[in-house]
Amino acid sequence: MPFGINETMGQYSELFMLLAAGTYTVAFIAFAWDLAKSSKALRAVDLKAAHAGAPAKVPVAAGVGAGSAEARLDGPAGRAERPSSSTAKANAAGSGSVATADGDMKYAAERRVPARVAVALTTLAVLIHGAGVVTRALGAGRVPWGNMYEFLTTGAFLVAAVFLLSLIRRDLRFLGTFIVGLVIIMMVAASVAFWTPVGHLVPALQSYWLVIHVSIAVLSSALFTLTFAMSALQLVQSHRQKAVAAGGADKLGFMRLVPSALSLENLSYRINAIAFIGWTFTLMFGAIWAEKAWGRFWGWDTKEVWTFVIWVVYAGYLHARATRGWTGTRAAWLSIVGYCCVIFNFTIVNTLFNGLHSYSGL
Amino acid sequence: MSERVNVKKKQATPVAEAKAEATLPVLGPVGMLRWAWTQLTSMRTALFLLLLLAVAAVPGSLFPQRPANPSVVTQYIKDHPDYGKLLDSLQLYDVYSSAWFSAIYLLLFISLIGCVVPRAIAHYKAMRSQPPRTPQRLSRLPEYGTLVVPADAGIPASDAIHSAAGLLRKRGYRVEVRDADGALPSLGAERGFLKEVGNLVFHTSLIGVLVSVAAGGLFGYSGQRILVEGDTFVNTLVGYDQFNPGTNFQSSQLQPYSLQLDKFNITFDRESKGKFGQPIDFSAAVTTKETPDAPAKQEILKVNDPVSLGGTSIYLTGNGYAPVVTVRDGAGNIAMQGPVVAKLQGDNYYSSVVIKVPDAKPDQLGFVGFFLPTAFVTDKNVSFSADPELFNPQLTLNSYYGDLGLNSGAPQNVFELDVRNLTPLNARNLAAGGITLAPGSTYTLPDGKGTISFDGVKRYIGVDIHHNPGQVYALVFALLAVAGLIVSLYVNRRRVWVRTGTAADGRTMVEYGLLARGEDHRLAGEAAALRKLFTTEWQLPEDNAADETASDHADAEGTAGSQQTPSRAGDNVAGSVSTPAGPTGPEKDQ
């Protein structure tokens, strides 16, 4: 055995996890506050505009944040909805007067103090969380993903970290409540249902394939988490856009902070494509590892079945995006179904089904 | 999306579709077949079959599966008399070889072939043909821009188009210049053919993976063997405890290599509290010989680290203790001597032991009981093993005599002894009591039936031996598939058109438009990059003249925020003739 166990490190790790979970909770509240506050502010703007007899404007909409260099690139109208172009402002296309956020998901000039606070808190939480993951690894003397507790804590860390990283390029703060909420659930589940003290790996897990296979699996799952959130919002947004376009009242005011359904769909497609490649690698490396450990690369073990099902569902999703009548809402549903399979694979399959993978540390 | 999909659809099966529709009213047998084929190879069917495949795979994880666990299936059917049999008739215990599962994936792969072949042909043609003709209104393309080269720059329209062509070629485009010496020279350019190639490679490789897996099943074999320390396995049919040949297996495939287990070591966790006593390392020292006459080689066999020998891979899959015993019969002769493989039953290597002594005289002897590496007895007289290591090894046995039934010819499980026809000698409930042995001790059986001694303990390992010739191919195809997938998702297929013309005042007007085939969120970036190339090449100022109008408009209504569309409203109208390049712009002439 390469390294010894360090129980003190393990205890530090748990302390960090606890602190991180607390910080996430505060960040969650800040994100929720941001949604509530912004939607109120937006409604006030709307009301004013309505009183003035002017059509409702979108404060966080296109054009404000975008520089003039961008504007110059744009050509004539009439091609607004072409998806392959960054100029496809779904905003302008078809949605009529439904207010949504900038389709490019660029940061707007307007300051959202609660959102900034929330992002700062999330960053702090991720740092503490990272310390928790690292001390766990040091305590166990190996990579920190050898059992359910560790998959969850490390996975939650990656979800939050990937979210923060994507914030550098895009204003996805509207996903904040969703993502941070999910991270909190993962942390709580880890410490309540799956808590395990630091320990050695069983021999079956002692392989560099654990490092490769599981890290890619967790990373892809983190990406799938992002797209799950986006697809769910996409469904809500498209429902709202339809309702408002049909002359209904805008009951979901906070959804103005969220980009249009089409923009959400486009971005989640791109992330899903990356995650699908990651999942393909997960499947392949899993097969190679299974060959090394058990002498067969594929044996329809429950875990293998579900990994396969997830892969096929997301392959279906990619197909749907190229199939007439299956884009938009249906594709979003497939992305959601795929994510439900990911969750199922991780929770139910790991705990209730017994297969060769059942040593995952319960 | 619809736009992109239309293109794809038309391109995929334009003729077949048109024909199918045309012949619909008088659908003869041929028409019917053609119609069915068109349906089967449509994108919609592929999607449907994919989703169906996902759903069909699920029951295999809900019900026990025969290939993995035949005994569990038998038990399951017994435990569920109401529906156990019904599930069996639906092949729910053999999901992955069931008729319905096979039907789905075979249809999917037929659909795949029907999809890939025409696409490959179409793409081959597309790669050899020239880029499509220049559209009349470039301004209607998703990306569009204009440039004006001042009259004194000395770059006439024809020169401009040639230099644009050069730039595009350098950027990897295939370019065709049209009407170079006319009033409105233009060029069409295209790049990213690799995208479709990647897609085709991906889908074709999936077929390759499937075929490789099937081939592995046909020509491969696998087997199991238990080896006690000191034992040697020779790769012949009789060398296996259990052997599963593939459909096309021939025994001449077996290369007679040998593998001897010299020593087996286990490290147990003595550090962490929660998992104290868990094994953390298994390591088997083995001596191998590629052929009977080959030199011997020392190797280490571990979990996750198989030994390759004679075209097979040997895996460490199990282990346990094998107490060494000597049994003497009533006449005092050694009737049996050697290690007995103890089968794991519970925690800490609590294992069951069965000893059959057919050579004992006058009566055959049989022993059934338990082996405990660290024996502990509770107040209630329940014994258990307190540790996986040999701190207090103990054999507790019952003994029997009579006909063991080994001569009947029926195959017997070495781990089970049928005691129904035997007479008990030792048991807890008999006067003689049970047998309890520590290493080095001997027990004399009642009635002068003989003795049994516990001489010591060895370890044994279980190995799986596999030969799968399809595996390498499956890996190669899988890697090809991933490569194709990445190329297909990340190479962008783009078309660019450029048109030049000369304005009345001698300025050279340039307009260009870009179009993506398929998803391409970086098209705007490409447009910007091309613009930069052109402005650098022609030494134009950053904010070129033709854009001024555009920027003005942007200022005028862009801040309102509703749309980023700088041009005149007229451009929205289909068939509008005005272009941003002004009235003298290239597009006027058609």
Ligand code: HEM
């Ligand atoms: C074994 C089953 C299949 C799997 C796992 C699968 C998987 C995929 C995946 C992952 C993609 C997206 C990546 C790419 O563009 O290369 C894709 C694209 C595509 N597949 Fe399949 N596919 C299967 C069967 C089929 C069949 C039967 C057809 C034909 C009817 C088909 C036609 C296409 C087409 C046209 C695309 C390109 C879509 C686009 O342009 O975005 N596939 N497939």
